[in-house]
Every structure is written in C-alpha cells, then in structure tokens.
Amino acid sequence: MTDVLAPPARPARPSRAKSDDSYDDVVDMFVALATMPAESHEYRRQRERIVNRCLPLADHVARHFGRRGEGLDDLIQVARLGLMNAVNRFDPDKGPSFIGFAIPTMMGEVRRYFRDYSWSMRVPRRLRELHVQIGRATADLSQRLGRAPTASELSRELGVPHEEIVECLVAGDAYQLDSLDAPRGSDGSGSTRSVADGVGGLDPQIEHITDREAVRTLVSGLPQREREVLHMRFFESMTQSQIAERIGVSQMQVSRILASTLQSLRDHLD
Incomplete structure (x- = not known):
C-alpha cells in the first residue's frame, strides 16, 4: 500500500556542463595546443577553435563598456584584439584559469582604447587617466552624498590637488565635442540657434x-x-x-x- 501511495519519483534534471560557464575546457584545449608544432596546420586549427570558443567572452566584455559614448562594434573589435593577446600569451602551466587571465587582458585593452583614442581632442595622458578615476569617484560619491560631488570633495577622495581636478574637469569637455551645427535652443525670435552661433565672431580684418x-x-x-x-x-x-x-x-x-x-x-x- 505504501508503494502505491508514494508519489512517482521526479526525473533528475540534466546538469549543465561546467565548461559552459567556467571555460574550463579551454585550458584542456591549450594543453593540446602545446603538443602541436607551431608551424603545423593542426596548430592553427586548434588555435582558431580556442578563439571561436572564447569570442562570446570578448563580446561580453565589450558590452560591459557599451554605454560610454563609443560604438559597440568598435568596442567588440578592441575586446577581441585583447582576446587574441590573451590567447597568444596564456600558459596553462602558470595558471589554471584562462578566464582569470583573459578578462583582465581584454578589459585593459578596452580601457587603453578609451584612454588613448576616444578623446575628440589631444589631451595629456595624465589628465586622461585622472578623468577615468574622477568618473569612478563621482559615481561612488554621488551615491554616498545623494548629489553630484564638488571639485573639493573629489580632490579629498582621490588625494589629488584641487587645481588638477579642476583642470581635468575642464579638459573633460574635450572627450566628445559638439558639432558646430548642433542645436543650442532658440533665440528670442523663435529661430533655432546652433553651437556655431555662439562661438567667436567674424574677424573684420579677414578680407585684408x-x-x-x-x-x-x-x-x-x-x-x-x-x-x-x-x-x-x-x-x-x-x-x-x-x-x-x-x-x-x-x-x-x-x-x-x-x-x-x-x-x-x-x-x-x-
């Protein structure tokens, strides 16, 4: 009677392959790669399999930076370049986790791209690096204070002189420049004004x-x-x-x- 009333056993859920989440299988692929001659066709095919296996990882890193003013397609290319660097440099004998090596490599490549190539105007490197620190500190302080932090508060938070903070904030306007044709509201007559309307004026000596x-x-x-x-x-x-x-x-x-x-x-x- 007990056997009749007992509910039927539920089928066990199929477990997800560990390699789908941890990329542990990539390390085995590297071990196999190390046994192949570097000039062989098999070596190139195995290396290509490793890269294709990890492309979703590079795309995930690119999407992490996707809302910072740069096109996602460009960021994907940069992250994949970082992936290639990680594949070229990874040694399974020195570290058991490919993810632990590849993700910092790809993120570093994307951060260098933002630092060196995404500014609309040439800005000294020290200000570009400080601009990244200010961005992080601003987010933390805004959450703590419930408002945007002042330059003095950023200076204390980062341990950077107040003058350098102000200089970097001013230089930050060069990160993305507005087009001269971009609208800037309307004038008194209702006509739309552009950025060019408020920049400089006509030199009376230009004709001379x-x-x-x-x-x-x-x-x-x-x-x-x-x-x-x-x-x-x-x-x-x-x-x-x-x-x-x-x-x-x-x-x-x-x-x-x-x-x-x-x-x-x-x-x-x-």
Missing part, C-alpha cells in the same frame, strides 16, 4: 589677409635700402628727417624713395 600676404612677398623682393626705409617709416614711426639722418641722404631723397616704393607696391597689387 590676402592683401597683407601679397604685400609681404612684394616687400621681401625689394632692394635692401627700400626695405629699410619702409621699416623705419611704418614700423619704427620715424620721420623722413630722422630716416635721412640715419641713412645719410636728404629728406627729399627719402620722400622720393617712399613715394616710388609705395607706388611700385600698388602697381604690383593691382
């Missing part, structure tokens, strides 16, 4: 740049005495009498030199 450069070339081709007379008159603000005394001629000759030289320059410009 071509003339100045043309005159510079013509003046450099004048005889030495004419160049000296022009320099003394227009750059040293000397009178014709002072120029005449310096070069040992009459004031009238200085007047004729100036007149003929200026006329020659005008003719060439026209």
Whole structure:
C-alpha cells in the first residue's frame, strides 16, 4: 500500500556542463595546443577553435563598456584584439584559469582604447587617466552624498590637488565635442540657434589677409635700402628727417624713395 501511495519519483534534471560557464575546457584545449608544432596546420586549427570558443567572452566584455559614448562594434573589435593577446600569451602551466587571465587582458585593452583614442581632442595622458578615476569617484560619491560631488570633495577622495581636478574637469569637455551645427535652443525670435552661433565672431580684418600676404612677398623682393626705409617709416614711426639722418641722404631723397616704393607696391597689387 505504501508503494502505491508514494508519489512517482521526479526525473533528475540534466546538469549543465561546467565548461559552459567556467571555460574550463579551454585550458584542456591549450594543453593540446602545446603538443602541436607551431608551424603545423593542426596548430592553427586548434588555435582558431580556442578563439571561436572564447569570442562570446570578448563580446561580453565589450558590452560591459557599451554605454560610454563609443560604438559597440568598435568596442567588440578592441575586446577581441585583447582576446587574441590573451590567447597568444596564456600558459596553462602558470595558471589554471584562462578566464582569470583573459578578462583582465581584454578589459585593459578596452580601457587603453578609451584612454588613448576616444578623446575628440589631444589631451595629456595624465589628465586622461585622472578623468577615468574622477568618473569612478563621482559615481561612488554621488551615491554616498545623494548629489553630484564638488571639485573639493573629489580632490579629498582621490588625494589629488584641487587645481588638477579642476583642470581635468575642464579638459573633460574635450572627450566628445559638439558639432558646430548642433542645436543650442532658440533665440528670442523663435529661430533655432546652433553651437556655431555662439562661438567667436567674424574677424573684420579677414578680407585684408590676402592683401597683407601679397604685400609681404612684394616687400621681401625689394632692394635692401627700400626695405629699410619702409621699416623705419611704418614700423619704427620715424620721420623722413630722422630716416635721412640715419641713412645719410636728404629728406627729399627719402620722400622720393617712399613715394616710388609705395607706388611700385600698388602697381604690383593691382
């Protein structure tokens, strides 16, 4: 009777292969790789199997950094480059876990990419590295304080001088630059203003740049005495009498030199 009333035994759940989560099978693949000649076709095929086995791991690392302003496709390529470096350098005799070696290698490659290549403008390396530290400290302090931390609070948290924190925060604006055509609200008339509308202004002397450069070339081709007379008159603000005394001629000759030289320059410009 007891056997009749007893509930039927439930079938045991199939256990997941340990290698699916831990990548322990990769170490065995490396052990097999070490027995193959490095120039052989079998060696290349085995190495390719290891890389393909670990590609999901690299993609997971890339997605971890996916919301920091860079395209996911670019980050996947960088993480996979780190994976290749890990495969090339991993030695199963020195460490039993490939994950423990590969993940820091891939994350380091992605962090170097952010540090060295993702800035829109060239910024000193020390500021790029400090920018990463400030980002982490800002998240921790914001959670603790319930608000965004000040530069002084970041300085105390990181043990970095206040001036360097401020310099890095200013430099952080160069991480991603806005397009000059990006909208910046509207003006009083309701028209949309762009970034370019608030950056600088039109140089009133811009039209004279071509003339100045043309005159510079013509003046450099004048005889030495004419160049000296022009320099003394227009750059040293000397009178014709002072120029005449310096070069040992009459004031009238200085007047004729100036007149003929200026006329020659005008003719060439026209």
